[in-house]
Amino acid sequence: MEVERVFIGAGCNRIVNNVSWGASGLVSFGTQNGVAIFCPKTAQILTTLPGHKASVNCTHWLPSNKFSFMATKLKQHYLLSGDANGCIILWELSLPDKNWKYILQLPESHKKGVTCISGIMISQTDAMFASSSSDGTVHVWELIFPSMSGGDCKLSLLQSFSAGTKPMVAVSLAKLPGNNGRIVIALGGLDNKIHLFCGERTGQFVRACELKGHTDWIRSLDFSLPINSNGETNNLLLVSSSQDRGIRIWKMVLQSSSVERSQEFSLTSFIKGPIFKAGSMSYQISLESLLIGHEDWVYSVEWQPPLSVDGIECEQPLSILSASMDKTMMIWQPEKTTGIWMNVVIVGELGHCALGFYGGHWSPNGDSILAHGYGGSFHLWRNVGFDCDNWKPQKVPSGHFAAVSDISWAKSGQYLLSVSHDQTTRVFATWLDELHSTNEGAWHEVARPQVHGHDINCVTIIKGKGNHRFVCGSEEKVARVFEAPLSFLKTLNHACLDKYSSPDDDVQTNLQILGANMSALGLSQKPIYVNATTEISERTTNEGMDTLETIPEAVPVEFTEPPIEEQLVWHTLWPETHKLYGHGNELFSLCSDHVGKIVASSCKAQSASVADIWLWQVGSWKAVGRLQAHSLTVSQMEFSYDDKYLLAVSRDRHFSVFSIEQTTASNEISYGLVAKQEGHKRIIWTCSWNPLGHEFATGSRDKTVKIWGIEENSSSVKLLVALPQFSSSVTALSWASIDNEKRDEGILAVGMENGLIELWRTSISRTENGIGSAKSATSVVALRFDPFVCNVSSVNRLAWRNSEMDMDSRTMELASCGDDHTVRVFRINLL
Template identity: 75%
Template sequence: MSSNDTANEVDVNRVFIGAGCNRIVNNVSWGASGLVSFGAQNAVSIFCPKTAQILTTLPGHKASVNCTHWLPSTKFAFKAKHLERHYLLSGDTDGVIILWELSLVDKKWRHMLQLPQSHKKGVTCITGIMVSQSEAVFASTSSDGAVHIWEVVFPSIPGGDCKLSCLESLCVGSKAMVALSLAELPGNTNHLVLAMGGLDNKIHLYCGQRTGKFVRACELKGHTDWIRSLDFSLPVCTSGEAISILLVSSSQDKVIRIWKLALRGSSANTQGTYRKEVISLASYIEGPVLVAGSSSYQVSVESLLIGHEDWVYSVQWEPPSTAPSDGVSCQQPSSILSASMDKTMMIWQPEKTTGIWMNVVTVGELSHSALGFYGGHWSPDGRSILAHGYGGAFHLWRNVGVDIDNWQPQKVPSGHFAAVMDISWSRSSDYLLSVSHDQTTRVFAPWKNVASLMGENSWHEVARPQVHGHDINCVTIIQGKGNHRFVSGADEKVARVFEAPLSFLKTLNHGTSQESSFPEDLQVDVQILGANMSALGLSQKPIYVNATRETVERHGNDGLDTLESVPDAVPAVFTEPPIEDQLAWHTLWPESHKLYGHGNELFSLCCDHQGKLVASSCKVYDVFLVAVNLCSN
């Protein structure tokens, strides 16, 4: 390489990744490393909740990613105190499962291997447990009616290879399983129990040794609709001895059930009999007996949790926040997180005096456009909870209270959850505008005073100017007041023009630039504060600065949230990056013009260098150009 070539070298650094979560159950996993994994189309994305930034994407899948699972997960964070390498499993709609390695020392990822025995159809769930710091057992299920159980031994040296072996392949029939959970049986560490549930409304329990040979032990009946989530607790200790284990299940019947597997002949059964005679309300219903080797376990219904108003897609035990004192057992916190399509997540805990399980915390989405949660997840320390929903967005709450619980929403990364069709830089280069087939237009910008891992300004979604009823194909930014005006085209015959409202201009000046790109004297001329969406989601009406607040107050008092009565937006100037609820409803731009002329769907837009002329094209070969003068304000 010559000296001239060296002098002309250009360094390229990645500063921002925006992506939405695939809208599917079991897609998200929070690992003991503190990082969250999720599928974003064909890639596995990794984000850091502390910085609200997507750190990287892992390419390798050729189909959409359905599910991810960390080894170790948050449940086994107490076993990962000194681990230098963490592992991640990901499965896609082609049935392929890939194992990845993360080195915590240099923050580098490595594609370890692809499982040799793929499922014939899409992977629906992956679950696993750490049996030691260097060994894990995991299971996967698919809509092909098969469940594979694997053992993996991790390398002892950096760069080494994993030892992978298939312990068992189970055929569960035509009614596929969509939820799995693995655990070690208390008092019998050589045996594992696998719970699976799915389309037949039953929970099936299989027992097997560490070397394989899983056999069907029993089935648990009670749910009246599909089983959507299962999670075993860690062994429950009594008098320093692990004698029972709990299983929580959720279903589309809106009910959560807690099942108890108690080692027969232990003090747990004696206590249970005494409770049954004295306190009938807290007594449990005995079920089948599970036999594993020389041990047997009495299965009983411990509790029913009723409170959700729609399908319960996810349940998860709170992970232990401290390491075990004896080095073997670890006390399981009595706390369950559930996520439902009723737009809420709930934390359930037993009442101290009666032991009856109660809903103690409820958080959720309030936006009318929200359609519920596909999953809920605990952080390793149990102080944060994360949900992902139908719109591909994340919602994060953290308990900031000291003596009492005080769950507050936190910043999370965001992005499109469908194909991004076009992008355009603002004329002042302050932000990037993107449109997608997820029917939204989004503004991404660097936000000062929010440090990223690189020590520079971190990027965030600062506005969602357009939420449309059609897939949006193209966008271009044109000249306007402060150079903040754009034209977008969708799967319709109309191009729409949007103007930046005053709330966006002030937010942009506050958060994204040291020097104002739209001075205060010009902001006085802008009389539109924000925009409202119509019930059909096709037109956005302006909200004027001096408009009356009667409509807002009326909707707030009535508490109506239906398609027939859409609440008004409340645009505001944000002093920190807005969260999902604010983005989806309070950052819209008003629509100022509609440009007619095309007879088919628009698919391309561009403007001249001065931003005064717009060219558009549609899906008719002989009509491809229309020029419109939009230079007037």
């Protein structure tokens, strides 16, 4: 077997300085404790880099977008990532083969979380970078790239120093004009001042001066490249932004050597600002401009990357991108006649979305701008105008910004549904293009059915005939039932181009519900009916301003191409049709049978009286049974593929098997406990049935997986095989069968707490006639996934796209989700 990564969906950590756009054209960002890399051209996440033990706070490319003119001949690009523990890791990307390599963890780590990393290219093979931390220290490093491919980097710590009594959260470096080889570092943070330090290439940075003016925390600093004026590059510009909503541009001018020392303290120089010395040269600082336009904290400012001419000369455009919590990004440029800085482009204003932007970044060639927001989302605009600016939104990758707790495939595999502690439910699907309908299509988020008021723990899609429905459970005692509206069914047809539709689906195409509205508290989503859309538009125009009680009506939309973030949030909600009351604590696990008639649910429990499994009848949504067997939380449940048995595993280290019988005539359900047994020495986290028989696997915190079989006649359970001990707690299992003549082969996918995934080939031998209970089982490891492909932290759920595989196709698809905020789809090729 071999594995191929098909899709990664992930949201961005909600922190400033987390995103970096490199000269390679790729964007890096932290997603929990992983570093994700995405390609803006394809709107796909390419990979995640494992290595950090804590949440990733910041990333920085060497060379970054500012130095793309120096990177035309570079085969290797480097990435720095810093986390909340103070650890910084250096990675290498080989451009020819697109391979990533973990180089090293920086030997001098900070005592607390890294707040910012910023670097500059001294030459094509030499870079300097500085890192700041909540512990108040700043580390300055030199990195020398290998002269030939396959060589080693040389990394050396030049200096560590403290800039002040309070932590610094913004750093920028620049070469001072005048070609004297001196470097200036600007630091900004919680004391509202900009601290300038000067030093030589070898280190020994000393305090040059302080710049005062901002009245709140300084959030972002960025040096331009030296500005060409009157044929000389004697000017350097520094832009700063703050929580005082203002942006300031500071100008550093190289003083001519004829300036008398007595003039340094004259009235004119006092008005202009401080003068600092770097070696034999002096630099005059003045406030060039104060930019006022944002209505909230300005989290980031960045100069447009220089334009290169034949990779040699470069010109710094006078253009600044700012991103703010007021949900806008602005581009500022000086007017040609007066020189007054004005905001010439404003994008954003996301209407009803959550809080605004944590940062904004230019593409290396300056034709695109990217923002990352409070909801872990990306927002990309590209300038598509020829003669004048015309910024249009573009597709970007999306995903959850908190742990993804559960996933479920649609009944015929058209899409994957995921739920998360970020309080959203999301639908991911391949979007097929009509021009290339033979291709597989690229994965995108196509709907966000639920935006909830609680962290969501579990979900199950109801199989069987009828419309698309799912049940989810969260940090409340209620399970909620959602049904797909007409707008989603039409969008799904565009996405799949009817590839998966079949006459057996019996989906209601004459639905009267077009979409759903969010309530004021985000707890219950009311339906919008087809004939009500005209009333909505009339009502919203008449009522005018919104109040807290009346959130503006959503407008359900049928999409003909993958929706972007603003559309997902507001136009793809599903109506909630039922609430299931009964549990005493927050819901923890859900499952449904394969004919779509029963849903089973469990909740968090500390005693046997609360640990009941409730059975609900689909349609009437009445409670039709309470199964008692466990004394602590039931962690996972699953129906056997013929729906005769319900398997449950629990934190009390036991598993239980119940027989379930449904009489079609009276719709009555009878059930009974077949077996209850202590299966492991620690919590049993997960279980999965063999699709071809009454065998099941259990996985536990004791790092073991065991395969059990039900004795058909005696109604008892016997252990068939115990797999060798794994490297970490087993947190997810999913069993699929391989359809061949033997009829007893399968693949068991095993997910672990450390994020790794393994596939084991199983073989069940039965009694002589080939039917009935299993005599024995064997299992051998077939494939261990590469860590660069796997989840970066605990795998919460694994799910095969179809449990049975036709041998003719030779490929299967496996989905995973985990604490690293990601949803992943893998293609398994049988060689």
